[in-house]
Amino acid sequence: MGPYRRVPLVLPASAHVIDWVRLAPAGALPLNESVTVEIDGDRIALFHTEHGYHALAGSCPHMGGPLSEGSVGDGAVTCPLHGWRYDLSTGQRLDRRGQPVPTYPVEVRQGWLCLGLPAQDRS
Numbered sequence: 311m312g313p314y315r316r317v318p319l320v321l322p323a324s325a326h327v328i329d330w331v332r333l334a335p336a337g338a339l340p341l342n343e344s345v346t347v348e349i350d351g352d353r354i355a356l357f358h359t360e361h362g363y364h365a366l367a368g369s370c371p372h373m374g375g376p377l378s379e380g381s382v383g384d385g386a387v388t389c390p391l392h393g394w395r396y397d398l399s400t401g402q403r404l405d406r407r408g409q410p411v412p413t414y415p416v417e418v419r420q421g422w423l424c425l426g427l428p429a430q431d432r433s
C-alpha cells in the first residue's frame with residue numbers, strides 16, 4: 311500500500327463550489343474597458359481596471375441600469391441611470407446604505423479570462 315489512502319471527499323455545507331466559465335482569451339477586454347456578458351439568462355458586468363478584473367451583477371437593483379456602462383473610478387462603478395455607486399470588489403453600495411449587488415471571481419486561467427459562478431446542483 312502506498313503512502314496515500316483514498317478517502318471520500320466530503321465538502322462542508324459552507325464550502326463554496328464554483329464552476330469556472332471561459333469567457334474569452336485573456337487580453338480581449340482591454341484595460342479600462344467593461345462589457346456585459348450574458349450567461350444562462352443572467353447579465354454580468356465585467357470590468358478591467360488597473361486593479362485587475364472585477365465582475366458583478368450586470369443590472370442595478372434600483373431600476374435595472376446597465377452597470378457595465380457606468381463610470382468607473384476609485385474602485386467603484388456608478389450606475390449610469392441614477393448614480394448609485396457600488397464597490398467593484400465587494401458589490402457593497404457606497405453612496406448610501408442599500409442593497410449590494412452580487413460579485414463573482416474573475417481569473418486568467420491558462421490564457422483565458424474565466425468567470426467563477428456558483429456550481430450547478432450536482433445532486
Ligand code: FES
Nearest residue numbers: 370373375389392
Ligand atoms: S437604475 Fe441604477 S441607480 Fe437607478
